[in-house]
Structures are given as C-alpha cells and as structure tokens.
Amino acid sequence: MKNKLSPTENRLFYFNHPFIFLLLFSFAFIVNTNAQQKTINEKFKKETVLKMDSLLQKNYIFPDKAKLIGNHLKNSVKEGKFKKYDLLDSFAVALTKEVRFINNDKHLGIWPKFIPAINEKKDPNKDSYEVYLHNYTENRKLANGFREVKIIDGNIGYLKFDFFIHETKQTIDSYMHLLANTDAIIIDLRTNGGGSPKTVQYLCSYFFKAPLLLNTLYFRKDNFTEEFWVKDVNGKKMLDIPLFILTSPKTFSGAEEFSYNMQTQKRATLIGETTGGGANPGEVLEINNLLEMFVPNGTGINPITKTNWEGIGVIPEYKTTPEVAYDKAIELAQKGAEGYRNKNAAESKKLYQELQTAIAQQTKPVNEADTAKMDQQLFDVVKKLTESDLYKEDDIVAVASQYEKTKPYIAESILKSNSELHPNSPIAFLKYGDILEQNGKKTNAIAVLKKSVEIAAEIKAPYLEGLKARYESLLNKN
Structure with missing residues (x-):
C-alpha cells in the first residue's frame, strides 16, 4: 500500500x-x-x-x-x-x-x-x-485508509483501517452509520500508522459529548498551540456503547493518539500489544535536490496526563499476543454487548412505565386549556423517550396505536408530540394527520397532511406521490 x-x-x-x-x-x-x-x-x-x-x-x-x-x-x-x-x-x-x-x-x-x-x-x-x-x-485502492467493516455475531461492530487520512469525514460517517445499531464496537488499529489530527478528532467525536478537550498540539514555530475539542458529527453519536481498541507495535502516531485519548478518558478498553511510541507531528523539509527529511516540529499534550506517549507507547489494559488479540477482543465485546443490552432494556422499561404513569393521570380534555396541559405533560415524557435513543419515531407511533380505539385523545397527543420532535419527517406528520381525521378534526388534519407533503417534496421522498394522493383524497371528502 x-x-x-x-x-x-x-x-x-x-x-x-x-x-x-x-x-x-x-x-x-x-x-x-x-x-x-x-x-x-x-x-x-x-x-x-x-x-x-x-x-x-x-x-x-x-x-x-x-x-x-x-x-x-x-x-x-x-x-x-x-x-x-x-x-x-x-x-x-x-x-x-x-x-x-x-x-x-x-x-x-x-x-x-x-x-x-x-x-x-x-x-x-x-x-x-x-x-x-x-x-x-x-x-483509489487506499479507500481513504479504511479496510474492513462488519457486524460480528452478538451484534458487535468491527472496524479496521490503516490511516487517519485528511478529509475523510464522509467515509467515516458511512462506516459509522453501518455500526450505529450495534451493541459493542471493536476498532482494529493494529496496522494503523496515523495521519491527520483533525481526522483523529472527528472519529473521537463520535464517542464523546461536547465540550471536551481531547488533545493539544504545541508547535515550536511561533510558539503556537492548537487545541482539539470534541465536535459535532454527521451521524449518530455513540456515547456509552462499549468500545474496544486493538493495538500492536505498528499502531503509531495518530492511531496512538486516538487510543490514548480513549484510554485516558476511560472511554475504551485497549487489547493487544504496546504501541510504537511516536507523538510528535511535523513536516517534510527539503535537504537538497535529492533528499528530503521529516522533522517533528510539534508535540502532543494530553489534558489529563499533561504529557504523551512519545518513546513509551500506549500500554493496553489487556496485553496479549498477536495470535489471541482478536479473539480476546471478541470475548470482551460480547460481554460488554450483553451488559449494554441489559442496561438499555432496564432504561427502556423505566421510560415506558413513566409514560404509562403520565397517561394514567390524564382524563379526556373538555376545553383547550385541558388539552394544552395534557399535551405538555405527555410531550415532556415522549421527549425523554426520544432523547434516550431507545425509542425511535416508529416506536412512538406504535405506542400511540395502542390507544387509538380506547383513548384516541391520548393517541392524538402522543402523535402530535412525535411530529414536533421529528419536524423533518413526512411520516410523523402523516400519522398525526391520520389520527386527527379519525378524531373528526378534518380541518386540522388537512393542514397537517399538507405539511407532510411539503416536507416530502423538500427531501424528495420516494413516497411523495402517495402522500399527495392521501392529502387530495381528504380534501375531496364531503
């Protein structure tokens, strides 16, 4: 390569x-x-x-x-x-x-x-x-440094790449999208030789909430210091998913910085061998018309240790031989994934029970003030479900469907919350419009379905024509 x-x-x-x-x-x-x-x-x-x-x-x-x-x-x-x-x-x-x-x-x-x-x-x-x-x-063969991504039995994500090449955000986003619903992730850096600090920063940002200082680079020239903070990413952040990193002596520089950031922040478990031990960025300088030299003109400063891994390397929590490192990572990831699923199940149940409690406290509203009070109370709970990332848009719709016949006003309030929490979803507005029509609120339903069509047109949704037909059929009803 x-x-x-x-x-x-x-x-x-x-x-x-x-x-x-x-x-x-x-x-x-x-x-x-x-x-x-x-x-x-x-x-x-x-x-x-x-x-x-x-x-x-x-x-x-x-x-x-x-x-x-x-x-x-x-x-x-x-x-x-x-x-x-x-x-x-x-x-x-x-x-x-x-x-x-x-x-x-x-x-x-x-x-x-x-x-x-x-x-x-x-x-x-x-x-x-x-x-x-x-x-x-x-x-083209380099593929922006990425070599392999897969889902292993037990819903474990595996990502292997060889370089933190500059300007590869879209590639990272694509790979991380594939791993977004896994229960544990293994990042294999055993042959990763480093690269751009901004790419290291971007991948790290998938696993941390801002604001958080990851690393600082000090450069001798101009006595210049640059800080690298967690930033927004174009994908789903994985703030608490169990994370495991495979290392070896060939894990070097930027790959070491990624590993060191994760280790010092206690965000990941490292498995394998001690890394190569290079922490100094620099540039290529011309010696003469035949030779060039790479000269480090900067050094890394970790916010927690106040130093770096130069000459020492990053020492994994689980030291293993190359032959068993991968299997050990799988073993640990499977245990981590099971614990992650159990934790999520307990949290999901707690949130669902909280919603049920809120619903049980509601009575059919008799005026606008009652409706507004109920909507706010249910919105607060539905928002918590959505923000937990344990309940997707479709899950909220499924919860609401349980009350369409017995308590349609509850279903309407939940679906209203869903549309407010997913303002760019044509389907969220479609479902809200459906329940409004069912509850005899045709004028409101028409306005909501119109919004659904407008959003679908804006995002060029493949089902746009179907939404238009649904909207027009409601308009034409007596």
Whole structure:
C-alpha cells in the first residue's frame, strides 16, 4: 500500500507511519529507480549532514536534542560511518538510523525525493500521464485508509483501517452509520500508522459529548498551540456503547493518539500489544535536490496526563499476543454487548412505565386549556423517550396505536408530540394527520397532511406521490 501524501508535498501533517519512509522510498522506486541508484560522493554526504544539522536546529521540537543529534551526525561523518554508502537510497537509510540514535524519535527520517523518470526515447507527456494514472489507481485502492467493516455475531461492530487520512469525514460517517445499531464496537488499529489530527478528532467525536478537550498540539514555530475539542458529527453519536481498541507495535502516531485519548478518558478498553511510541507531528523539509527529511516540529499534550506517549507507547489494559488479540477482543465485546443490552432494556422499561404513569393521570380534555396541559405533560415524557435513543419515531407511533380505539385523545397527543420532535419527517406528520381525521378534526388534519407533503417534496421522498394522493383524497371528502 502507498501513502496518499506525497513526500514532496512539504505539508504539515500529524503523525506519520513508522515505516512511511520505507513506503515513500518504495513508491519512488516504482516510478524512478534511477534516483535511488544514483551514486554519491563524500562532498555530497558532508554537505547533506551540515544542511540536516541546520534544519534540525531551526525546526526540531526539542532544541536541546537537535544540538545532540546534529553533533552526532557530524561526528558520524568524521568517524567514517557513511563511507561505505555510495548509493543514495542506502545513504538515506543510514542517515535515518543515525538521526534517531539520540532519542529514538521514530518520526525523524530521510528519503530520496520523488523525481519522475523521463525516458528520452519516450514522449514526456505520456510518462507524466502514466505517473498520474499510477497515483490515481493507488489512491483509489487506499479507500481513504479504511479496510474492513462488519457486524460480528452478538451484534458487535468491527472496524479496521490503516490511516487517519485528511478529509475523510464522509467515509467515516458511512462506516459509522453501518455500526450505529450495534451493541459493542471493536476498532482494529493494529496496522494503523496515523495521519491527520483533525481526522483523529472527528472519529473521537463520535464517542464523546461536547465540550471536551481531547488533545493539544504545541508547535515550536511561533510558539503556537492548537487545541482539539470534541465536535459535532454527521451521524449518530455513540456515547456509552462499549468500545474496544486493538493495538500492536505498528499502531503509531495518530492511531496512538486516538487510543490514548480513549484510554485516558476511560472511554475504551485497549487489547493487544504496546504501541510504537511516536507523538510528535511535523513536516517534510527539503535537504537538497535529492533528499528530503521529516522533522517533528510539534508535540502532543494530553489534558489529563499533561504529557504523551512519545518513546513509551500506549500500554493496553489487556496485553496479549498477536495470535489471541482478536479473539480476546471478541470475548470482551460480547460481554460488554450483553451488559449494554441489559442496561438499555432496564432504561427502556423505566421510560415506558413513566409514560404509562403520565397517561394514567390524564382524563379526556373538555376545553383547550385541558388539552394544552395534557399535551405538555405527555410531550415532556415522549421527549425523554426520544432523547434516550431507545425509542425511535416508529416506536412512538406504535405506542400511540395502542390507544387509538380506547383513548384516541391520548393517541392524538402522543402523535402530535412525535411530529414536533421529528419536524423533518413526512411520516410523523402523516400519522398525526391520520389520527386527527379519525378524531373528526378534518380541518386540522388537512393542514397537517399538507405539511407532510411539503416536507416530502423538500427531501424528495420516494413516497411523495402517495402522500399527495392521501392529502387530495381528504380534501375531496364531503
């Protein structure tokens, strides 16, 4: 798999894959083997090290470490550590090893620049198109980083993805919609190498209520700090669903931040192995016309621990071997799902009994004041049912149907509440209009059914013509 972000974009992105430098090298190698096979001399090596030292002193998030790294690189040149590396690719690998020697910052890395090869015997425009086609194909295969989503026996949702790629809200919304009615969720980050902090923030926001500070990034340049708070999402939030996260040493950077956020907020249970230990965002900088370097220029600060997982990793609550991690997650998720269903059943019963109590207190209204009082009392209870997320629009309709013959005024009041609580639902207004007609309130029924048709037309509902026919039939009744 290739990374969607080109190494030559020189853009700030949150966390990089621990093996991104190898991946980027592989990508460039496919397109242009000549760049990697280029022979280099000692002068080039010395100039490269001096430029790297300058870039580190100016940009690296830890100035004291930058000095130590720079000195180590210059000493490595003096000691002849790079003499045996005559090819650009092997030199880049050796530089990456030495630049990480001081504090093992796995985000620090060097690779050959992406330079498309042009064969003099071929049309350069054709070669450019082939590069474009290759990139286009590989990006489509990437699927915005997402690899698998499924529902496991026991109504357990499973989501696996490899990157927190920028601008993937719609993809996240689609996947989370599929998991919206599960009773527990497993998020598999065992091969996730990180990505955009905003994407981490967005997925985290599905599991928390705002306002809540998730993480803070501090950048050395301009002494800049950026906070990442829980935000609104374009889907159903899952505030209390049991959540389990699978981790491994390949879980890195943004994937670690997601795991760390969840762990420190006590929102999820982590299962697997300790993660890679990289917490410093940065950007790609040009060393020279042949090499580039990723330099971390920021660091994460968790609001609870006041630190991060750099060099330590995120340690799971359940440490397991790779062979049993998935099965252990299933086992824990099944128990969590059972407890979640039992909790919801108890809460649902409590709310239903509260509604029954409210209904039992009502008598048939004799004037508008009585009707308004009853409507308000029932609305308050129906609202609680709806906000609990345990009772959908159809469930409220089903409750109301129990009283259509015995206490039609109760059914009418409940269906009125339902339409007010679902103002964009043509069906909610249709059901309310039906009961109004049944209760002999034709004029009110016509107005409500008209509203149903208007909403259906606005949202282009497939049943619009049926609603129109229903509305017109009522209009034409004597």
